[in-house]
Amino acid sequence: xxxxxxxxxxxxxxxxxxxxxxxxxxxxxxxxxxxxxxxxxxxxxxxxxxxxxxxxxxxxxxxxxxxxxxxxxxxxxxxxxxxxxxxxxxxxxxxxxxxxxxxxxxxxxxxxxxxxxxxxxxxxxxxxxxxxxxxxxxxxxxxxxxxxxxxxxxxxxxxxxxxxxxxxxxxxxxxxxxxxxxxxxxxxxxxxxxxxxxxxxxxxxxxxxxxxxxxxxxxxxxxxxxxxxxxxxxxxxxxxxxxxxxxxxxxxxxxxxxxxxxxxxxxxxxxxxxxxxxxxxxxxxxxxxxxxxxxxxxxxxxxxxxxxxxxxxxxxxxxxxxxxxxxxxxxxxxxxxxxxxxxxxxxxxxxxxxxxxxxxxxxxxxxxxxxxxxxxxxxxxxxxxxxxxxxxxxxxxxxx
Numbered sequence: 001x002x003x004x005x006x007x008x009x010x011x012x013x014x015x016x017x018x019x020x021x022x023x024x025x026x027x028x029x030x031x032x033x034x035x036x037x038x039x040x041x042x043x044x045x046x047x048x049x050x051x052x053x054x055x056x057x058x059x060x061x062x063x064x065x066x067x068x069x070x071x072x073x074x075x076x077x078x079x080x081x082x083x084x085x086x087x088x089x090x091x092x093x094x095x096x097x098x099x100x101x102x103x104x105x106x107x108x109x110x111x112x113x114x115x116x117x118x119x120x121x122x123x124x125x126x127x128x129x130x131x132x133x134x135x136x137x138x139x140x141x142x143x144x145x146x147x148x149x150x151x152x153x154x155x156x157x158x159x160x161x162x163x164x165x166x167x168x169x170x171x172x173x174x175x176x177x178x179x180x181x182x183x184x185x186x187x188x189x190x191x192x193x194x195x196x197x198x199x200x201x202x203x204x205x206x207x208x209x210x211x212x213x214x215x216x217x218x219x220x221x222x223x224x225x226x227x228x229x230x231x232x233x234x235x236x237x238x239x240x241x242x243x244x245x246x247x248x249x250x251x252x253x254x255x256x257x258x259x260x261x262x263x264x265x266x267x268x269x270x271x272x273x274x275x276x277x278x279x280x281x282x283x284x285x286x287x288x289x290x291x292x293x294x295x296x297x298x299x300x301x302x303x304x305x306x307x308x309x310x311x312x313x314x315x316x317x318x319x320x321x322x323x324x325x326x327x328x329x330x331x332x333x334x335x336x337x338x339x340x341x342x343x344x345x346x347x348x349x350x351x352x353x354x355x356x357x358x359x360x361x362x363x364x365x366x367x368x369x370x371x372x373x374x375x376x377x378x379x380x381x382x383x384x385x386x387x388x389x390x391x392x393x394x395x396x397x398x399x400x
Contacts, residue, residue, distance in 0.1 A: 006035045006251065007144035009042040009083065012060035013050055016067040017273035018348070019258035019266035022316065025071040027148055027253050028078070037078040038142050038380060041065065044083050044090070048131045049114075049121060065369060066362050067276045070355035075372045083138065085377040088384035093130070093137040095391060096163055099170055100133055104162065108132045109155050136160040140167075141384045143246040148253050157250040164245040171394035172241035174232070181236040184229035188222055200237050212237060231390075244394050245387075258316065261290040263309030277359060280349055287313075287345045292337040293330070302333045310341060317347035 008028065010020070031037055041064060046057045065080065073080065083089055105111070111132070114123065139147055139160050147157050174180065185193045196218055202211035215237050219230060235243040257265055260272030267273065274286055292310050293303035305311035305327050314323050322343050329335030362369045392398045 003143070004035050004146065005142055005144040006031050006037045006146045006148060007040075007139050007142050007248075008037070008148050009040040009045070009138060010064065011042045011046040012057050012064045013046050014056065014060055014268050015273075015275045016064055017266055017268070017275050019260070019273065020067075021071055021276055022258045023150075024148075024253075025068065025073065028068075029072040029074075031148060031251075032074060032077040035146065038144065038383075039068065039073060039078050039080050040086075040138070040380070041082045042138070044134065045131060048125070048128045049118060049123065051125070051127070052121075062366070062369060065373065066359050069362060069369075069372075070277060070359035072354075072358070075376065079376045079379050080372055081376040081380040082373055085373075086141075086381045086384050088141055088381065088388045089134070089137055091388060092141050092384075092391060093134045095395065095397075096133055096137055096140075096167065097130065099166060100163055104159055105129050105132055108159060110152070132156055132159055133163065136163045139248050140164055140245045141387050142380070143383075143387060144248050145246060146251040147248050148251040150253055154250050154252070157248060161247040164247045167245050168235070168241050168243055171391075172235060172244055174242050177232065177242060178236070180229075181232045184225065184232050185236075187224055187229060188218075189224075192218060192222065196233070203237065204239075242394075244390050259309060259312035261286055261309065263291075263312060274348065277352065277355060280352075283348055283352070284345055287341050287348070288338065290341075292340075296330075296333075296337060299336045300333050303330045303337075305330050310337070310344065313344045317344055317351075 008024075010016075010024065016025075028037065028039060041061055043057055043061060046060075047054065050056050061082065068080065069075070106129070111129070114128075135156055136159060139157075140163070147160075149157060185196060188196055196215055199211040199215035199218070202208045203215065216234065219225070219233055219237075222230070225233070231242050231244070235241045260266035260270055261274070262270065262272045264270050264272060274283060278286070287310075290309060293305070293308040295301060295307065296303040305314075308330070311326070311330075314326050318326065326335070326340050326343070330340060389398070
């Protein structure tokens with residue numbers, strides 16, 4: 001039950017750019033080699049802000065998956081799927097909504113922030129208010145232990161933990177729970193049973209978090225337990241409740257602020273992006289025409305890299321030798337801005353070359369792409385159905 005799964009998704013609202021690659025996809029590629037990863041296209045989430053223009057979502061779904069594969073996300077290592085192909089997400093969202101306090105949704109920091117930023121859109125909708133709960137359902141339905149996020153998304157994970165905790169409190173009651181848990185303890189064998197109870201006491205009586213982690217690890221390794229007994233013993237560790245939904249942990253990702261062509265953060269909103277699969281000639285044009293230090297009006301004018309948007313690209317793409325060359329050359333006016341741009345252009349083109357090569361097979365044969373998503377959606381749905389079986393049973397909705 002408590003597999004160390006990682007869950008993450010992206011909204012399909014347009015072409016992905018290098019900011020997405022450095023901020024998210026490089027991390028996905030690393031994580032897929034360390035954990036069972038579930039990566040999904042969040043098409044329902046896209047509707048919360050693009051409900052009036054669904055064609056944008058439809059056009060972007062497949063292009064986005066190609067970008068994932070181009071970046072190195074491997075369908076043999078990770079499960080890739082489309083949210084709307086796993087309807088259990090919406091069922092869990094609905095059931096969680098029955099017991100989630102309205103104030104929890106209203107206090108999510110990004111709620112008011114997004115309404116303020118996207119004033120041109122009418123976001124006074126139930127769907128937009130509820131999207132953090134849908135996000136929680138996305139995570140909880142896979143009983144994911146880890147959710148890779150930046151600092152700004154940590155409140156979403158914290159709310160998901162609260163939702164899981166509340167659900168387990170409301171519905172984790174089981175008739176004769178303690179008696180069943182003690183019977184399950186015996187199935188661990190005498191040595192493990194004794195250790196389990198000692199660790200449980202250490203956690204409950206003295207609050208030793210290390211004891212809790214050791215006991216959880218002991219249960220993970222126990223092969224003799226049924227899923228029901230395992231759930232009971234995880235719940236018995238922390239109290240007298242059966243754990244149905246797992247509280248996830250935020251897996252903080254290293255902040256990667258990919259600069260845009262104008263020096264601001266790379267974003268479609270600022271029209272300052274370079275697409276992941278931008279044509280090479282367009283990459284050259286975009287970088288060559290990007291602004292530099294305004295003090296360098298003439299080739300002979302010295303500049304200051306700190307005032308130049310290009311210098312931020314050097315921070316991402318250049319080694320120390322190249323950065324030293326660019327800094328000294330700019331300050332002494334021994335190199336021109338076009339000279340300074342060339343190593344960045346070369347580095348971006350080198351980075352993109354394998355992306356084009358990986359993407360080509362899916363552009364040549366779109367059926368490969370459909371097959372990856374069909375298989376991934378089937379696999380994801382089986383996991384989701386297992387969770388919903390337990391949720392329905394706990395809520396008394398499994399009546400035949």
